[in-house]
Amino acid sequence: MTDEEKIDALKSALPDGAWTQDEDIIEPHLTEWRDKYFGKTPLMLTPRTTEECSQAVKICAKHKIAIMPQGGNTGLVGGNTPQGEVLISLKKMTKIREINPTSNNMIVEAGAILQNVLDAANEANRKFPMTLSSQGSCTVGGVLSTNAGGNHVLKYGTTKELVFGVEAVLPNGDIFNGLTNLRKDNTGYDLNRLFLGAEGTLGIITAASLKLYPKPAYVQRALIGLDSVATAVSLLEDFRAGGRLAMFEVMPSIGYRAVVDNFDAVRDPFESEYDWYLLCDWEVDSEEEGAALAESILGKAFEAEKVLDAVIAQNETQAEEILSIREHMSAGQKFLGGSVKHDITVPIDKIPEFFKLADAKCQEVAPGCRPVGFGHFGDGNIHYNVAQPKDADKKTFLEKWDDLSQPIFDIIDELGGSISAEHGIGIMKREDLAERADPTKIWLLKSIKNAIDPDRIMNPRVMI
Amino acid sequence: MTDEEKIDALKSALPDGAWTQDEDIIEPHLTEWRDKYFGKTPLMLTPRTTEECSQAVKICAKHKIAIMPQGGNTGLVGGNTPQGEVLISLKKMTKIREINPTSNNMIVEAGAILQNVLDAANEANRKFPMTLSSQGSCTVGGVLSTNAGGNHVLKYGTTKELVFGVEAVLPNGDIFNGLTNLRKDNTGYDLNRLFLGAEGTLGIITAASLKLYPKPAYVQRALIGLDSVATAVSLLEDFRAGGRLAMFEVMPSIGYRAVVDNFDAVRDPFESEYDWYLLCDWEVDSEEEGAALAESILGKAFEAEKVLDAVIAQNETQAEEILSIREHMSAGQKFLGGSVKHDITVPIDKIPEFFKLADAKCQEVAPGCRPVGFGHFGDGNIHYNVAQPKDADKKTFLEKWDDLSQPIFDIIDELGGSISAEHGIGIMKREDLAERADPTKIWLLKSIKNAIDPDRIMNPRVMI
Numbered sequence: 001m002t003d004e005e006k007i008d009a010l011k012s013a014l015p016d017g018a019w020t021q022d023e024d025i026i027e028p029h030l031t032e033w034r035d036k037y038f039g040k041t042p043l044m045l046t047p048r049t050t051e052e053c054s055q056a057v058k059i060c061a062k063h064k065i066a067i068m069p070q071g072g073n074t075g076l077v078g079g080n081t082p083q084g085e086v087l088i089s090l091k092k093m094t095k096i097r098e099i100n101p102t103s104n105n106m107i108v109e110a111g112a113i114l115q116n117v118l119d120a121a122n123e124a125n126r127k128f129p130m131t132l133s134s135q136g137s138c139t140v141g142g143v144l145s146t147n148a149g150g151n152h153v154l155k156y157g158t159t160k161e162l163v164f165g166v167e168a169v170l171p172n173g174d175i176f177n178g179l180t181n182l183r184k185d186n187t188g189y190d191l192n193r194l195f196l197g198a199e200g201t202l203g204i205i206t207a208a209s210l211k212l213y214p215k216p217a218y219v220q221r222a223l224i225g226l227d228s229v230a231t232a233v234s235l236l237e238d239f240r241a242g243g244r245l246a247m248f249e250v251m252p253s254i255g256y257r258a259v260v261d262n263f264d265a266v267r268d269p270f271e272s273e274y275d276w277y278l279l280c281d282w283e284v285d286s287e288e289e290g291a292a293l294a295e296s297i298l299g300k301a302f303e304a305e306k307v308l309d310a311v312i313a314q315n316e317t318q319a320e321e322i323l324s325i326r327e328h329m330s331a332g333q334k335f336l337g338g339s340v341k342h343d344i345t346v347p348i349d350k351i352p353e354f355f356k357l358a359d360a361k362c363q364e365v366a367p368g369c370r371p372v373g374f375g376h377f378g379d380g381n382i383h384y385n386v387a388q389p390k391d392a393d394k395k396t397f398l399e400k401w402d403d404l405s406q407p408i409f410d411i412i413d414e415l416g417g418s419i420s421a422e423h424g425i426g427i428m429k430r431e432d433l434a435e436r437a438d439p440t441k442i443w444l445l446k447s448i449k450n451a452i453d454p455d456r457i458m459n460p461r462v463m464i
Numbered sequence: 465m466t467d468e469e470k471i472d473a474l475k476s477a478l479p480d481g482a483w484t485q486d487e488d489i490i491e492p493h494l495t496e497w498r499d500k501y502f503g504k505t506p507l508m509l510t511p512r513t514t515e516e517c518s519q520a521v522k523i524c525a526k527h528k529i530a531i532m533p534q535g536g537n538t539g540l541v542g543g544n545t546p547q548g549e550v551l552i553s554l555k556k557m558t559k560i561r562e563i564n565p566t567s568n569n570m571i572v573e574a575g576a577i578l579q580n581v582l583d584a585a586n587e588a589n590r591k592f593p594m595t596l597s598s599q600g601s602c603t604v605g606g607v608l609s610t611n612a613g614g615n616h617v618l619k620y621g622t623t624k625e626l627v628f629g630v631e632a633v634l635p636n637g638d639i640f641n642g643l644t645n646l647r648k649d650n651t652g653y654d655l656n657r658l659f660l661g662a663e664g665t666l667g668i669i670t671a672a673s674l675k676l677y678p679k680p681a682y683v684q685r686a687l688i689g690l691d692s693v694a695t696a697v698s699l700l701e702d703f704r705a706g707g708r709l710a711m712f713e714v715m716p717s718i719g720y721r722a723v724v725d726n727f728d729a730v731r732d733p734f735e736s737e738y739d740w741y742l743l744c745d746w747e748v749d750s751e752e753e754g755a756a757l758a759e760s761i762l763g764k765a766f767e768a769e770k771v772l773d774a775v776i777a778q779n780e781t782q783a784e785e786i787l788s789i790r791e792h793m794s795a796g797q798k799f800l801g802g803s804v805k806h807d808i809t810v811p812i813d814k815i816p817e818f819f820k821l822a823d824a825k826c827q828e829v830a831p832g833c834r835p836v837g838f839g840h841f842g843d844g845n846i847h848y849n850v851a852q853p854k855d856a857d858k859k860t861f862l863e864k865w866d867d868l869s870q871p872i873f874d875i876i877d878e879l880g881g882s883i884s885a886e887h888g889i890g891i892m893k894r895e896d897l898a899e900r901a902d903p904t905k906i907w908l909l910k911s912i913k914n915a916i917d918p919d920r921i922m923n924p925r926v927m928i
Binding site: 100101102103146147149153154157158160161170174175176177178180181182183184185186187188189190191193194196197198202213214216217233236237240241242243285345346347348349376379380381416417418419420421422423424425429433437438440441443444445447448450451452463464 | 564565566567610611613617618621622624625634638639640641642644645646647648649650651652653654655657658660661662666677678680681697700701704705706707749809810811812813840843844845880881882883884885886887888889893897901902904905907908909911912914915916927928
């Protein structure tokens, strides 16, 4: 059977509406927003139910047709751009199947947009604690498959920790049903977990049972001016005491200025400039409690001469203005020219050391370059993006991507960190994983992949 | 090579002190405290380091010698009693290798007694949120391998959720090192999770990186008298609002009375008797906040006529007295004669329905029997122990174990629950798992087992 005959067999076995070859419909699924990857596919499947998805995968399995699943197409590591694989878009599976406030869970289909899930939880007087800048377009299936992070990991954990279980179509087309709401179920290995962060290499997540949390009565936000990254880290202990801290985001001056100086919609609440900025949320029971807590915590930090200036949000508008700076950090970097980007983690107490080593290494490799390291420092997660030297040629600078990345990854390895904190491996870091991970880890990853997908039909170019 | 020659080969390859055949030393490792399982072993390995453990397993792998790992020998499903396997006791690996308050983690060896871990965390001004009645003798390795639960799951999750990663010796003897303290690491499948709750079937956990939490400033405890289990469940929503609820334990009159009437050390704080009792903890910032919170929550419940009586602990002594009733629940049941025990979960909103169906079924199978369903209702976890009819013959009653269990498991399956909430599968529920689980789940479990332990040397009679 030729490849074309296989695709024909697949098409003819599926009902109308469950696939398309319309180029106009397919085209937006073949590129991604950073314009880093461009793809091609012979066919896009658009199953409307889990059964349709299962039926399609069974035929793919029979003919050994490679598949790439796709959610909202907001991935950042090339794991969502097909290069000849049949594309399965989950965009037609968007139902919120069930919300159970007693068990604190909701069952949603993989194609549901995150924002819709957040809204549905909110209407049920619950919080699904995930905020991503892509929440208006990313989908539950994609978020789960990449184990996305975001600003709330500090308090609630990564996506993995927000899931009771999944429904997934396995590489052989069988349906695994883990859609439980049980907080306790000790009947075998944690199969649900295997699919979370697997980047579609072990099966296609078609639905998930998500954990819901009580809505905090009030969120107290503050923005703080600091002298150094070491000071920021040293504040974590006092700031998180009592367990109310829900956000601890750090930004360096260069990134902060690129935002407040360039976007009309964003305002700098400070009159002076500082080397570093820290944005915090505390989830509390009332506005009064929030004000008292922020004043007490910040008062102590002022006394210890750790804080140079601080703005305590007095109302929701002010709170949103502050968050808006953080949310523009990625977009703001385009004003600095080209950037070599890293999404990495180090143990929290090694963050200052990381900056010392990495900043020095950057100057060695690309003198004059401007590192912008910002992000979720409360989780040890740094988006360490290295902007080109002022007035340098963007293209020439970006050719140094590997020259910059590899020594930075060396530093990460030395400090016991991770070369992918929240974006995943995809195509982008596949070789790095293979080269840098412990051989025993690689053996385990491969053994599991081979056991569940022996013919390598599920996202075969990705991760492992 | 005969079996005996294989054991000789194993012994001669290991250093002195890393094994024993002394019957007096081995004997306590061959029975367990409920006297349900009695075992035998040709040799007990007692590695002192991960390397010694790895070395031993490599020889076992070479000769295909079956191994059973053992922690504190407090398991409840027969997964820790060897029947001819070489026993590996982790009891000599007890080190607390590292405590890192910034990353909020501690690295401990598998043989460390849970109580010592709790104490060490406490000394570092942190909380490791696990309380088990066996904490004075159970070990970290056993707790992780069985994914133990306990009273704090409601707020902090089961053991799985309290672990950053593990170090484990694989069935081929290689060492997997997942001893991270990174909250974010998206570099492949969640391998660490695979070992948690795997009951030693995929390898031997030799150490773990545990998550630490802030110590709550104050714990407010209350004991409440209720009319029904439905009322208890209906209180959960208000009681957990604000996210402070850390314990929600329910006890029926019969179990409660068996404790307070029979143990001198335990006192009933109530003057009247109630059909059901609810024990709650709220973790708060101060004693004043605790008192105010309990009064407000209970006041509302009194007004709604859901609560018949309540004792709000005024000091630590009173708080301990109240908890002591709950802690004696298992021991108290011996005063009711023989019991057929179940450790099950149902979705929280189905708890009342479960009791209705299960209680009726019990009377059908064993008229006059006395169900004692107590435990972690805030997690849907019921220890549904069925005591013999008064004055019946214990042995004759216990012969009905399966006659009672199977229809109860049928009810669990119907309600979407789990036949093992926190004790695991072991030997006891192995057939039940095989018969009741979805074939796709069984296929996944077996595929993983075969991939990682193709010769089935790791705890081969257990789980799958």
